[in-house]
Amino acid sequence: MTPILFWGLKAALFLLAVAMLCALARLLIGPTAQDRVIALDCLYINGMLMMLVLGIVYASSVYFEAAMLIALFGFVGSTAMAKFLLRGEVIE
Amino acid sequence: MNDALATSPLWADIATAVLVVVGASFAAVGSFGLLRMPTFYRRIHTPTLGATLGVWSITLATIIFFSTQGYGLFLHAVLISFFVGLTAPITTIFVMRVALFRDRRKPNPKAPVPPASSAPSTAPTPPAAPATTETP
Numbered sequence A: 001m002t003p004i005l006f007w008g009l010k011a012a013l014f015l016l017a018v019a020m021l022c023a024l025a026r027l028l029i030g031p032t033a034q035d036r037v038i039a040l041d042c043l044y045i046n047g048m049l050m051m052l053v054l055g056i057v058y059a060s061s062v063y064f065e066a067a068m069l070i071a072l073f074g075f076v077g078s079t080a081m082a083k084f085l086l087r088g089e090v091i092e
Numbered sequence B: 001m002n003d004a005l006a007t008s009p010l011w012a013d014i015a016t017a018v019l020v021v022v023g024a025s026f027a028a029v030g031s032f033g034l035l036r037m038p039t040f041y042r043r044i045h046t047p048t049l050g051a052t053l054g055v056w057s058i059t060l061a062t063i064i065f066f067s068t069q070g071y072g073l074f075l076h077a078v079l080i081s082f083f084v085g086l087t088a089p090i091t092t093i094f095v096m097r098v099a100l101f102r103d104r105r106k107p108n109p110k111a112p113v114p115p116a117s118s119a120p121s122t123a124p125t126p127p128a129a130p131a132t133t134e135t136p
Helices: A003-029 A033-055 A062-087 B009-038 B049-068 B077-105 B128-132
Strands: none
Touching: A003 A033, A003 B009, A003 B049, A033 A062, A033 B009, A033 B049, A033 B077, A033 B128, A062 B077, B009 B049
């Protein structure tokens, strides 16, 4: 691994950690429930990107499947929360 | 030149590093905008920056890195960008309908008002079509 890739991956992990902290702050201080829903949506997308970057760091494609699962279940979770806020129940 | 085939070539490392940093920067800018914007209706725009350009850049970096490792073409990561590109607008539409519904239930002084020229006095009331389907 060349130094440019090493430091590029370090910088990307740092930026994604900052992004996750911003989303977490909005998740905690969000005044309304829909703010928290989009903060959680942003948080899982940032976590998925961090999984992909970690897959490059360790040169392992196992992280790719974890990122795929996060993408799948994050969408289901966000949609279920939106549906709950809209209707009062998830499955009617 | 032959011993360079064992590991990834230099151009692949540079391209991977640049794409990863660019994608992470887009995600960071989007999340910072989520923290910084004042109202919900502005806040919902910013995470899409990370969901589109951030995801595309980092999946492209993944494809370039794993394709130059010597195990052949690695195209599975296209699935992630395709799936996120398909589902992020659906989530945004759902949450936007939630926000409109909840602001109609309990009026929000910060809700956006359309320009006075296009929509006259019926500004805070959203279009009538979803109103009939959303009320339980």
